[in-house]
Amino acid sequence: xxxxxxxxxxxxxxxxxxxxxxxxxxxxxxxxxxxxxxxxxxxxxxxxxxxxxxxxxxxxxxxxxxxxxxxxxxxxxxxxxxxxxxxxxxxxxxxxxxxxxxxxxxxxxxxxxxx
Amino acid sequence: xxxxxxxxxxxxxxxxxxxxxxxxxxxxxxxxxxxxxxxxxxxxxxxxxxxxxxxxxxxxxxxxxxxxxxxxxxxxxxxxxxxxxxxxxxxxxxxxxxxxxxxxxxxxxxxxxxxx
Numbered sequence: 001x002x003x004x005x006x007x008x009x010x011x012x013x014x015x016x017x018x019x020x021x022x023x024x025x026x027x028x029x030x031x032x033x034x035x036x037x038x039x040x041x042x043x044x045x046x047x048x049x050x051x052x053x054x055x056x057x058x059x060x061x062x063x064x065x066x067x068x069x070x071x072x073x074x075x076x077x078x079x080x081x082x083x084x085x086x087x088x089x090x091x092x093x094x095x096x097x098x099x100x101x102x103x104x105x106x107x108x109x110x111x112x113x114x115x
Numbered sequence: 116x117x118x119x120x121x122x123x124x125x126x127x128x129x130x131x132x133x134x135x136x137x138x139x140x141x142x143x144x145x146x147x148x149x150x151x152x153x154x155x156x157x158x159x160x161x162x163x164x165x166x167x168x169x170x171x172x173x174x175x176x177x178x179x180x181x182x183x184x185x186x187x188x189x190x191x192x193x194x195x196x197x198x199x200x201x202x203x204x205x206x207x208x209x210x211x212x213x214x215x216x217x218x219x220x221x222x223x224x225x226x227x228x229x230x231x
Binding site for chain 1: 218
């Protein structure tokens with residue numbers, strides 16, 4: 001089966017600019033996650049979708065980050081305006097459902113550098 | 116909230132030697148535990164998971180992990196390291212946060228280096 005697809009792979013912007021990332025989960029996976037992975041750290045959950053609804057965005061900095069999954073399939077994550085501390089790899093993952101034992105399947109990520 | 120601690124941010128072994136990567140977790144309920152591997156410039160790949168039942172779990176690439184409730188540990192081992200095992204390894208615990216959501220809490224990661 002095709003894996004989780006993310007684009008772009010790399011992005012360099014200046015602070016205060018805006019940027020958007022795209023994710024297409026594994027076909028049939030109802031649950032989609034966005035993680036932020038800062039260099040040298042484990043991934044941290046930003047937002048979780050179940051189909052086209054948000055089930056957890058408690059760790060999303062909502063003053064600058066937004067995400068949507070309008071048709072319950074692919075998703076976009078946006079940062080506006082970007083800050084230096086947003087430099088990180090943004091990982092998208094999907095799972096069949098929200099079960100605690102369901103493994104999450106990760107894309108290769110988008111590496112964001114803020115100048 | 117649950118937490119995961121990985122002892123040793125860097126581990127170096129010789130090719131053919133035993134690999135031991137340590138993971139301890141804190142949880143007030145029976146945990147679901149995972150080990151993921153991340154190769155450079157790639158996403159995370161599931162190595163193995165523990166849900167219920169047998170406490171010794173076998174995964175891909177010859178890795179296995181043992182769940183020890185009394186020690187709140189889930190250490191990852193491989194009898195004989197191969198050069199291709201060089202990567203970053205993450206231990207994670209699954210936690211229910213909201214009525215419908217669940218979250219993986221990751222440890223800080225351990226970078227495994229394999230010397231020829």
